[in-house]
Amino acid sequence: MAKLTQLIDNEVFRAYATYTTIVLLKMMLMSFITAYFRIRRKAFANPEDVVSFGKGESAKKYLRTDVDVERVRRGHLNDLENIVPFLGIGLLYALSGPELSTALLHFRIFAGARILHTIAYLTPLPQPGRGLSWAVGCVVTFSMAYKVLKTGLYL
Amino acid sequence: MAKLTQLIDNEVFRAYATYTTIVLLKMMLMSFITAYFRIRRKAFANPEDVVSFGKGESAKKYLRTDVDVERVRRGHLNDLENIVPFLGIGLLYALSGPELSTALLHFRIFAGARILHTIAYLTPLPQPGRGLSWAVGCVVTFSMAYKVLKTGLYL
Amino acid sequence: MAKLTQLIDNEVFRAYATYTTIVLLKMMLMSFITAYFRIRRKAFANPEDVVSFGKGESAKKYLRTDVDVERVRRGHLNDLENIVPFLGIGLLYALSGPELSTALLHFRIFAGARILHTIAYLTPLPQPGRGLSWAVGCVVTFSMAYKVLKTGLYL
Numbered sequence: 001m002a003k004l005t006q007l008i009d010n011e012v013f014r015a016y017a018t019y020t021t022i023v024l025l026k027m028m029l030m031s032f033i034t035a036y037f038r039i040r041r042k043a044f045a046n047p048e049d050v051v052s053f054g055k056g057e058s059a060k061k062y063l064r065t066d067v068d069v070e071r072v073r074r075g076h077l078n079d080l081e082n083i084v085p086f087l088g089i090g091l092l093y094a095l096s097g098p099e100l101s102t103a104l105l106h107f108r109i110f111a112g113a114r115i116l117h118t119i120a121y122l123t124p125l126p127q128p129g130r131g132l133s134w135a136v137g138c139v140v141t142f143s144m145a146y147k148v149l150k151t152g153l154y155l
Numbered sequence: 156m157a158k159l160t161q162l163i164d165n166e167v168f169r170a171y172a173t174y175t176t177i178v179l180l181k182m183m184l185m186s187f188i189t190a191y192f193r194i195r196r197k198a199f200a201n202p203e204d205v206v207s208f209g210k211g212e213s214a215k216k217y218l219r220t221d222v223d224v225e226r227v228r229r230g231h232l233n234d235l236e237n238i239v240p241f242l243g244i245g246l247l248y249a250l251s252g253p254e255l256s257t258a259l260l261h262f263r264i265f266a267g268a269r270i271l272h273t274i275a276y277l278t279p280l281p282q283p284g285r286g287l288s289w290a291v292g293c294v295v296t297f298s299m300a301y302k303v304l305k306t307g308l309y310l
Numbered sequence: 311m312a313k314l315t316q317l318i319d320n321e322v323f324r325a326y327a328t329y330t331t332i333v334l335l336k337m338m339l340m341s342f343i344t345a346y347f348r349i350r351r352k353a354f355a356n357p358e359d360v361v362s363f364g365k366g367e368s369a370k371k372y373l374r375t376d377v378d379v380e381r382v383r384r385g386h387l388n389d390l391e392n393i394v395p396f397l398g399i400g401l402l403y404a405l406s407g408p409e410l411s412t413a414l415l416h417f418r419i420f421a422g423a424r425i426l427h428t429i430a431y432l433t434p435l436p437q438p439g440r441g442l443s444w445a446v447g448c449v450v451t452f453s454m455a456y457k458v459l460k461t462g463l464y465l
Contacts, residue, residue: 007250011309013307014307014308015310017247017250017251017303017307017309018304018307018308018309019304019309020243020244020247021243021244021247021300021303021304024239024240024243024244024300025240025297025300027236027239027240028236028237028240028293028296028438030236031236031237031289031293043433045229046226046229046279046285047279048279048280048281048282048285049282051281051282051307052282071356074355074356076236076389077232080235080239080390081337081338081341081386081390082338082341083239083336084239084337084390084394084397085334085335085338086333087239087242087243087397088330088331088334088397089330089331089334091246091401092327092330092331095317095327096327109161114213124356124357124358125358126358126361127358127359127362129363130356130358134341138338138341141338144336145331145335147332148327148328148331149328149331152323152324152327152328153324153327154321154325154327154328155326155327155328158437162405166464168462169462169463170464170465171459171463172402172405172406172462172464173462173463173465175398175399175402175460176398176399176402176455176458176459177453179394179395179398179399180395180452181454182391182394182395183391183392183448183451185391186391186392186444186448191339200384201381201384201434201440202434203434203435203436203437203440204437206436206437207437231391232387235390235391235394239394242394242397242398246401263332264380
């Protein structure tokens with residue numbers, strides 16, 4: 001167990017663990033927001049979800065899409081598309097021996113950018129708010145990928 | 156290599172490796188079920204997938220959505236949305252030094268909940284079967300996230 | 311820090327880090343290709359994205375789906391569905407003590423198969439080009455999963 005605990009004792013790794021947990025929890029929040037809008041707007045995807053609204057045609061009308069539900073779902077998918085690379089590349093970056101201050105800068109900007117992206121998507125804020133927050137997250141991930149490949153490239 | 160092998164020798168880490176592999180393989184199974192329904196229902200998404208059914212209009216009619224194909228795809232996306240957080244937070248949890256019995260409890264309940272979720276989605280079982288299995292998986296992930304942040308918080 | 315650097319000094323782990331970073335960057339590329347087609351085809355998903363095209367009905371007509379945008383998005387989702395299992399199972403495989411040459415073979419074939427999959431999807435190449443490249447990626451992941459479970463199974 002000794003060697004394992006050294007991982008979580010490492011400050012860069014603890015910072016990675018903290019910010020990764022934060023962005024993954026934020027991503028999971030999207031499921032709850034989707035459920036909230038589905039119930040509030042009565043817009044469901046599965047027949048078994050609308051049984052409590054009655055039988056037959058009266059329930060079937062709730063099997064529909066809703067603009068706000070779809071908006072949250074697009075935000076959720078965008079999270080998946082961007083947080084999965086952060087999860088993988090960020091872990092490798094944390095193991096590539098970066099300076100603590102540099103690593104913290106990367107993790108904090110990424111987490112901030114993704115939280116802003118969600119706010120920009122759900123409000124919605126005028127563009128380029130959402131576009132910029134997405135781009136900043138990408139730049140952070142590219143910067144970490146560069147460090148990983150520079151440190152450990154083995155083709 | 157010595158230090159690396161110690162990771163996989165650790166029982167908590169081996170349990171994480173086992174259950175993560177199981178849920179990821181289960182998630183991959185969704186691709187095969189989607190392909191099965193696409194072929195059986197002749198419902199495809201790409202023109203190049205229906206060429207063998209003939210040319211022109213006769214093939215084009217197979218470029219359509221099918222309720223069962225869409226159901227499997229929703230289940231697959233739900234897997235992605237929930238198994239990605241487990242992959243990341245579970246790894247950090249396994250490295251945060253939990254008791255073996257507590258860790259096993261988390262991993263087993265999560266894997267069981269996700270397998271039940273798939274069964275509930277594909278059968279489909281009446282609600283709240285699917286909703287509950289999804290919620291149980293979330294609770295397990297939140298519990299692991301709490302342990303990670305309690306052990307290693309570094310903002 | 312000593313123990314951490316040993317991870318990235320390990321050749322199998324460096325190979326995993328390299329190929330994982332490559333496939334994750336390739337996956338991120340899909341976002342840029344989607345954006346390219348959305349702008350070129352003027353096919354957007356959000357009202358706030360089309361404000362610069364004017365107000366009211368004149369802008370609303372750009373809120374539409376486009377076959378090429380949808381094609382890239384399907385390719386992106388397929389990446390998520392297949393690269394997430396590689397990310398998780400590949401990491402556990404790299405820690406399970408495989409031969410360097412065997413590990414390299416797995417990682418190289420997977421990365422090659424996913425790059426071919428994207429080319430086959432976007433060109434598009436006739437089937438079974440895309441189907442085969444997807445299947446090869448699955449076989450590599452299954453082979454790594456078998457090694458992980460054989461080495462570290464702990465239920």
